[in-house]
Amino acid sequence: MRVDVVVTMDDGRVLRGVTNLSAAASVAARESRKAEARAPGAGSEPLDFTLPPRAFMKRYARDLSGPKKLTLLIACVAGGKVGAVVTRAEAEKLWNKMEGLLGGGYNGAYDTRARDSGWISSPKAGVFQLREGWEGAIE
Numbered sequence: 825m826r827v828d829v830v831v832t833m834d835d836g837r838v839l840r841g842v843t844n845l846s847a848a849a850s851v852a853a854r855e856s857r858k859a860e861a862r863a864p865g866a867g868s869e870p871l872d873f874t875l876p877p878r879a880f881m882k883r884y885a886r887d888l889s890g891p892k893k894l895t896l897l898i899a900c901v902a903g904g905k906v907g908a909v910v911t912r913a914e915a916e917k918l919w920n921k922m923e924g925l926l927g928g929g930y931n932g933a934y935d936t937r938a939r940d941s942g943w944i945s946s947p948k949a950g951v952f953q954l955r956e957g958w959e960g961a962i963e
Contacts, residue, residue: 871962873903877918882925884962891937893926894919895944895961898952905954912950 825846831839871884880900885893897915902908912935919930935952938944943958 871899871904873900875900877901878922878925881922885926888962890927890931890934891941891943892961894934895938895954895958898944899954899958902954906956906958907953910952912952915952 825844827843827845829839829841829843833839872880875883877897877900881893881897885896888896894915897918898910901910901914901918916930919926923929935944935946938961939946941961942955943961945953945955947953
């Protein structure tokens with residue numbers, strides 16, 4: 825659709841122009857396309873656990889919440905193996921090396937929320953393990 829635009833400025837100047845307009849996509853459609861573009865879920869390439877932790881997180885953790893980022897970091901260290909042990913100290917140290925990339929320092933609430941979601945477990949104090957279905961954190 826072709827449109828003529830006329831704008832009158834506060835000082836009395838008149839600006840005119842012609843442009844073409846098209847229908848805008850709905851917000852839901854735009855959000856859906858963004859999610860498909862970033863989520864490494866079903867039907868897309870598998871996670872590359874050979875990447876160094878910083879590159880891994882940069883590639884896969886963009887736009888995720890803190891608990892999801894923590895789950896992904898634990899998966900990176902564990903190589904994606906369910907039941908592999910990752911110490912909290914190791915996860916916290918890696919996280920704090922990537923504060924800028926991950927959007928801030930480590931927050932202990934992240935592991936609580938990740939456990940509540942069933943992505944990780946903590947069989948004893950200071951230890952994390954991936955659980956079956958942890959991939960749900962990144963879909």
